[in-house]
Amino acid sequence: MTLMQYSTRQLLQTALFGFLFFNIVSVQIHAQDHFDSRWITTWATSPSSLLPVDEDYQVIENQTLRMIVHSSVGGDSVRLRLANYHGNQPIQIGTVSIALQAQADSIQPGSSKDVNFSGAQSVTIPRGAVILSDPVSFSVPELSNLTVSLYLPNSSGFLTNHALSNQTNYISEVGDHSSSTNLPIASESPAWNLLTAIDVINDNAVTAIATVGDSITDGWGSTLSGNQRWPDHFARRLFADDSIANFAVINAGISGNRVTGEGNLLFGQNLQARFERDVLALNKITHIVLLEGINDIGLPSMEGGESSTAEEIIAGYRNIIARAQARGIRIFGATLTPYEGAVYYTEAGEQIRQEVNHFIRQSGEFDGVIDFDAVVQDPDRPIRIRPAFTEDNLHPNDAGYKAMAEAIDLELFR
Incomplete structure (x- = not known):
């Protein structure tokens, strides 16, 4: 083996070791975030509507859902639970954000934070499945209204939802408006769609x-x-x-x-x-x-x-x-x-x-x-x-x- 061959092999081994070490450490850190014993559910809702036999339901495509929810305990980090329990197909989520509500569909300027899934903005939820978002550094006040905005780029099929939330929620005009301060509203909705729980890290x-x-x-x-x-x-x-x-x-x-x-x-x-x-x-x-x-x-x-x-x-x-x-x-x-x-x-x-x-x-x-x-x-x-x-x-x-x-x-x- 020549010196050049040895050096090349050594460099490749070092690079491979570094890559594996970085990914193992990243996975461990990410897993520890979810294992943190301080996580507590501050808000949740129970999916209600079952898939209609006659297939007569509203479909969302290239639109943003903005849902208003009310926290109980506060915290300094947050994660979301999204579910496709009752859907009739896999559903793609394009982008997700969480913010503090100002009023109606509006959010407090500067409060919006993007929410990722395994480091990516977009995620597909298999039919019947539930997913957790990555933890996000976000201050959740106690007893306060939050907004969660979901952009659905493709035809949604039937949406798992809590149909009668007793809360006005919003569906946008065409496009990704997940981080918009004011949502361009196409319609209002009584449903909480796809979102089933919000957890926070609370030190108490x-x-x-x-x-x-x-x-x-x-x-x-x-x-x-x-x-x-x-x-x-x-x-x-x-x-x-x-x-x-x-x-x-x-x-x-x-x-x-x-x-x-x-x-x-x-x-x-x-x-x-x-x-x-x-x-x-x-x-x-x-x-x-x-x-x-x-x-x-x-x-x-x-x-x-x-x-x-x-x-x-x-x-x-x-x-x-x-x-x-x-x-x-x-x-x-x-x-x-x-x-x-x-x-x-x-x-x-x-x-x-x-x-x-x-x-x-x-x-x-x-x-x-x-x-x-x-x-x-x-x-x-x-x-x-x-x-x-x-x-x-x-x-x-x-x-x-x-x-x-x-x-x-x-x-x-x-």
């Missing part, structure tokens, strides 16, 4: 409460875009009370959702099917509040079917209780609120509600009880919501949701 010893349920947890009947759902009120109450630790408060409610089955495609998979994905997969959950079952009773009567029995709903509860407690999570049962006067009220359904509430209050199988029924019922007609608390005799209004949050015994979370 803080954990998360997951509020699990249907439209009453989702906030239907509260002021649009006002963050007046009962979990929003509860988060503000916790943060205002110096006698108790702060918690992230995460909303896993889906309007129309049921414990035992499905009906309308807008209302998602039944709770037992979605529980792992929508609740247990989130970061640092230590407590769950479960308020669900009224749609198992009421919706079938509007669909020509029979209501779930109390025994069927209770069996569903026991499944959820066991899976939560197996993870060391404390789970509190919330009583089903009154619904006389609602569009799907029946006397037979009311009897089922009473049987379910008796189980919640008396069985001892939950780790605690939150008696929302007692909070919102009309003292003169207990099977009906107090008139000042509702517009439709089923869903509380802002005042009703606030009363629910104010009535929760904080000792459950100490």
Whole structure:
């Protein structure tokens, strides 16, 4: 071997070693970012709409989605969770950004940060898959509105979404406007599309409460875009009370959702099917509040079917209780609120509600009880919501949701 051949070989070995070392170190550093024990979910939503059989759905192509979300705990780094659970094809994300909302579709100037995936701006999410973004250095204030903008360069197919967010979101005119201060709006949307969770790094010893349920947890009947759902009120109450630790408060409610089955495609998979994905997969959950079952009773009567029995709903509860407690999570049962006067009220359904509430209050199988029924019922007609608390005799209004949050015994979370 000549000196030149030896030197060339040595240089190649050195270069190869350097390349491998750099990539190994980069992978380790990147992995350590995600393994950081301080990650906590500050916001989440549960995908609802299932793929329609008739293929009649809105398609996004060469447009930007801008979604407005509300944080609970703050942090100094952020990562996003995007999902294509219910899509009918792989979906390409062109660019993603996160920013602080100014008002409506506008962001605070200078607040926008690009979000990458394994170092790249663009990513394709396989059908049925979920992805995490790279961590981004971004200051997330507590109890504040953020915007997440997604540019979709190609035809989206069916979008996994939370259809009824009770929040106005935006779809742009043609083009990538993910970092634009003001979005050129083509239309408004009630849906949170593709985005399912936001995690932050928080230096405090803080954990998360997951509020699990249907439209009453989702906030239907509260002021649009006002963050007046009962979990929003509860988060503000916790943060205002110096006698108790702060918690992230995460909303896993889906309007129309049921414990035992499905009906309308807008209302998602039944709770037992979605529980792992929508609740247990989130970061640092230590407590769950479960308020669900009224749609198992009421919706079938509007669909020509029979209501779930109390025994069927209770069996569903026991499944959820066991899976939560197996993870060391404390789970509190919330009583089903009154619904006389609602569009799907029946006397037979009311009897089922009473049987379910008796189980919640008396069985001892939950780790605690939150008696929302007692909070919102009309003292003169207990099977009906107090008139000042509702517009439709089923869903509380802002005042009703606030009363629910104010009535929760904080000792459950100490």
